[in-house]
Amino acid sequence: MSDHHTYKKIELVGSSRSSIEEAIDNALAEAAKTLSHLEWFEVIDTRGHVVDGKVGHYQVTLKVGFRIADS
């Protein structure tokens, strides 16, 4: 067994009509469809578009780190 690991980070933008937290959840759920070993996320940017003077969607850019299998 190796005494060290290597991780990869990808950058995603999750969106939600309700909250910043839900936008993060949505991005993680999408990532988990194809990636295993998701370990952490980092919020890079929070923005959104506006509809009728209110938040239409929150758009949260995050980096998601996962361990490379067998690394």
Add this chain to the structure above:
Amino acid sequence: MSDHHTYKKIELVGSSRSSIEEAIDNALAEAAKTLSHLEWFEVIDTRGHVVDGKVGHYQVTLKVGFRIADS
């Protein structure tokens, strides 16, 4: 009709006793009183003041982008 638009961005600080999202909403509602064509927002900074060891108000600085009419 023009094939391009110009947008202006203004910087606001919204506040709320409850949540970061509500502070964003409050700033957008204030902007919508005098501006049309609000299209997006970008969160620049999140802070707040503390009262009795708890959050008194969240203060969220955001840039709000709107299309300049007839641009």
Add this chain to the structure above:
Amino acid sequence: MSDHHTYKKIELVGSSRSSIEEAIDNALAEAAKTLSHLEWFEVIDTRGHVVDGKVGHYQVTLKVGFRIADS
């Protein structure tokens, strides 16, 4: 009485299973155990770890400012 004050800022990481706001609350509550005169906070970084493809804990780094007593 002095006509000016001096403040100190410390850097904390609060965590929560539920929300960014609760992670801020938890850090402030911890700070309030030993410090008086807490006046403001600034969110520096928002991240978290992932468990089973979902947010395990939000981890929010914040700076907390307090007035130095008798300053």
Add this chain to the structure above:
Amino acid sequence: MSDHHTYKKIELVGSSRSSIEEAIDNALAEAAKTLSHLEWFEVIDTRGHVVDGKVGHYQVTLKVGFRIADS
């Protein structure tokens, strides 16, 4: 006559189908409709949207500085 001036900076997003330079021109032309004494601009960000795998519009965020009249 004053021995100093005060300037204001506003933030605009110009767009163009053709080039970064034309997006800057378009934003300045829009600003010049309502403001006098435009003196300088600073490019803050360059981005765009993609249509059919090609640049649809360049979107250039710039700050535009102008002297406040009678300052």
Add this chain to the structure above:
Amino acid sequence: MSDHHTYKKIELVGSSRSSIEEAIDNALAEAAKTLSHLEWFEVIDTRGHVVDGKVGHYQVTLKVGFRIADS
């Protein structure tokens, strides 16, 4: 009475032949001609031009925050 306020921040460049502090004063004095409820400023950038190998003018870019009336 509202339990929260909204603030707007504008970006100014004040100048002075004498000092950084006076450049800040000059920008605030200009802002106060047309705006009420000025509450705080943040220095963004300090620069100047040089005449005969000496400072000709200090040019201090600052953001000035003011409360939006009736917010």
Add this chain to the structure above:
Amino acid sequence: MSDHHTYKKIELVGSSRSSIEEAIDNALAEAAKTLSHLEWFEVIDTRGHVVDGKVGHYQVTLKVGFRIADS
């Protein structure tokens, strides 16, 4: 149909002997070979190498965002 989407951003470096715009085009064309739903790009860095005291190639680093299919 989902009420939200998730996007992924990848980082590319496009190059061109002629212009910054063409370097962006070249990177987008390469991305479009294998990815659908390209939606936007952000210029991160502009540099190049020099040959005989002139620009040899412009090298433009950009992030390209695309919608994840079925997200």
Add this chain to the structure above:
Amino acid sequence: MSDHHTYKKIELVGSSRSSIEEAIDNALAEAAKTLSHLEWFEVIDTRGHVVDGKVGHYQVTLKVGFRIADS
């Protein structure tokens, strides 16, 4: 005697009604009440609040470095 030292940096906000320099002095004076071996400071941020359209207080955030005794 050790051939190396370790230093700690703390973050303070000094304030003054008169000048940026005096705000720095005030923060250092406060630090010197309880810490020895102060060696350097770094200005992180300069801001202030506004009273009647003039500077009420300068608020200067600085990091102060001091040698840890016996390090």
Add this chain to the structure above:
Amino acid sequence: MSDHHTYKKIELVGSSRSSIEEAIDNALAEAAKTLSHLEWFEVIDTRGHVVDGKVGHYQVTLKVGFRIADS
């Protein structure tokens, strides 16, 4: 043959118990398992975790650039 190339950059975190250089090596070795044409790396961040008051692992975040085949 094309007169220009396109490169892709990925973000990895390499780790090592021994040194920053070895953490970089480990990340590159992992990348080289599946990617050809690796050309350069950029160190983005250096951190690590602590075990018994000593460095447990160095964790070095780097971007790795590689030429896209046939680009």
Add this chain to the structure above:
Amino acid sequence: MSDHHTYKKIELVGSSRSSIEEAIDNALAEAAKTLSHLEWFEVIDTRGHVVDGKVGHYQVTLKVGFRIADS
């Protein structure tokens, strides 16, 4: 037992005549004299002074995170 923890980060500058890694070790060793539960470090800045055209000491600024006991 609490379902969340709070961490504090302090900023140290370690130094060494030999290497960047040893400067990190020296700072951690100093921190471990008075703090328990050290968990991670982040390198903020690497510099040094020069003696006779060679590195005299490496000076590495790092933030060290530790869990607050009973948090």
Add this chain to the structure above:
Amino acid sequence: MSDHHTYKKIELVGSSRSSIEEAIDNALAEAAKTLSHLEWFEVIDTRGHVVDGKVGHYQVTLKVGFRIADS
């Protein structure tokens, strides 16, 4: 022959009435008058002054790297 080189980077501001690319060319041409071994450039900042509501000159700040002879 040495197995390594040392490079120096200088900072220039090129200007042009026509385009960003020409401003880069002009700065490189100026550098090439007195320096050999120019190898790369990095765009740091793009701005310009405005004349009659149009771009007067583009001003592009760039770092230019060159190999130190015999290094």
Add this chain to the structure above:
Amino acid sequence: MSDHHTYKKIELVGSSRSSIEEAIDNALAEAAKTLSHLEWFEVIDTRGHVVDGKVGHYQVTLKVGFRIADS
């Protein structure tokens, strides 16, 4: 006569026992000994060392821009 100029920027650290402004003056005076056509300066960093709990010297890092003769 050329319709454009090229400028070079150098980085200096001026120091003074009295004020930030005097540290800037001292750096400009030093630059003016050997360079003509100094046109502007930009403050990059303000720091200083501490003697007996007070400011020993202000140390102001600035970039100084000058026109290259005959450019």
Add this chain to the structure above:
Amino acid sequence: MSDHHTYKKIELVGSSRSSIEEAIDNALAEAAKTLSHLEWFEVIDTRGHVVDGKVGHYQVTLKVGFRIADS
């Protein structure tokens, strides 16, 4: 004797096949060939190129500060 000094900072890129520290040494050695009074360095960027999936050379960008003689 003057009661203050002025320093100049230059930007170099040192390289080495072996380590980050050696790349710093190589840059300092090159600087010391033509400059006296070298006093400190600051690491700005660490990168390198990759050969056969391994580090070919470390390339470390650093600023080197030296006192201007007779300042």
